[in-house]
Amino acid sequence: MSRTPADYAWLPDHQLHVAATLAHVDQTLDRVIRMVHDYTAQEPLTLRNVVDGDHMHAVVVAIAPLPEAIPRLVADALTQLRAALEHAVYAEVEHLLPRPLTAQESRSLEMPASTSPSDFESWLTHKHRRGLTPLQPNAPLAQRIRALQPFQRQTPDQHPLKILVEYTNLAKHRRPAVAAARLGAVYPDTPNAELAVPQPLERRPQPGSGRPLHINDIIATGPRDRYIPFSIMTTVSLQRPHTDVWNIAVKELEFLEDWVRTTAIPIIITGTRDVAPLPPQLDISAGHDDLRSELPNAGTASAAERGGQRLQAAVARAGLAEMLVPLLGSGMSETISDWLSTMTDDAVRERVDHLAQARHSPHEALQATQGLLAEVHAYKARRHESDGG
Secondary structure: OOOOHHHHOOOOHHHOHHHHHHHHHHHHHHHHHHHHHHHHHOOOEEEEEEEEOOEEEEEEEEEOOOOOHHHHHHHHHHHHHHHHHHHHHHHHHHHHOOOOOOHHHHHHOOOOOOOOHHHHHHHHOOOOOOOOHHHOOOOHHHHHHHHOOHHHOOOHHHOHHHHHHHHHHHHHHOOOOOEEEEEEEEEEOOOOOOOEOOOHHHOOOOOOOOOOOOOOOEEEEEEOOOOOOEEEEEEEEEEOOOOOOEEEHHHHHHHHHHHHHHHHHHHHHHOOOOOOOOOOEOOOOOOOOOHHHHHHHOEOOOHHHHHHHHHHHHHHHHHHHHHHHHHHOHHHHHHHHHHHHHOOHHHHHHHHHHHHHHOOOHHHHHHHHHHHHHHHHHHHHHHHHHOOO
16 A cells, blocks of 8 residues: 555654664664574584484484674664664653753653553652653653553563563673574474474473573484484574563564554654554665655565565475476476576565465466476576577
8 A cells, every 4th residue: 555745744853763763673673584594594403313212313413503693683673672762752852841951851861661650650750850741640741651661561571661671771781682593393294193392392381481402402203213304493582581581583573673663652652553653664774855755665564574575485486496396307406496596585476376376276277387387498498598509
């Protein structure tokens, strides 16, 4: 759906800066997600088969180290997300106050993360804030900030603001985000009840708190005299500093980015989240005379959404190659791979979707398959012609 400047009329000029900060966060998250996908795609676990009586264990003997850039970029992105909130609160108070802020008042402005109503009241009545009319208990801005506080949830530790503050306090005072490889899933390539997946990594008091992978972990067990091919999904996870729970990094970052961009910022500024969310893909690599005019043309897919689309396309490419090589012969595998690499992610997903839709009819499925074969042959002919063949 096309957008117009009117869709972003809710964002006043004194808050335009937040759109640029969120764009910077999105670019940083895009780097993180690409690194995570590259890491997991390299199959970071090295396994060894260990005989144990009548059984064979698949044991971890090496784990590829995570790039050091990942936890640092995560810390950078989350710090900027928190900064977006802090800057929005400061800009709103500064705009609403009918006088200049004093130096002490300026230093006292922040986005609180109160886990109890009494803590929030203490924040409002701090000696350097109680004289600010926008932060009087019944003032609209104070009520908006109150609505975003962790104590509004039954479990404050799981509130996105509390989580964000804990991550950024860790990064500021102690270390970057704590990230590690964890076991996502182990499953036989074809259904086989003889493959057992031990559960010691998953014995945990609550979902997400299982420990990272370690050397000598057993990740699968099968009969000693039977070969059972299986697949492993490795994830990169972040540990929440205040609860020690581990969560898949991409999901955790998506959760926090989405809350700040689509809920917290709109509520601070307007009192509601029922507005057009700010677009994450605003280009801030070049200067703009009018940043507002760039908003309607900015991409609306977040870094996490784009990462998911790239992953889907990678799976689609592998699936198409797996289907086409037997039909065209192994001698065409390089041509098929080259042809697939020339297509955009959208084009690859489009062809897979077309095949899926054609499955209900043998005739349509045959036509769709023949169309793909014809595309490969046409690509080969064009390449042969361009090579001077």
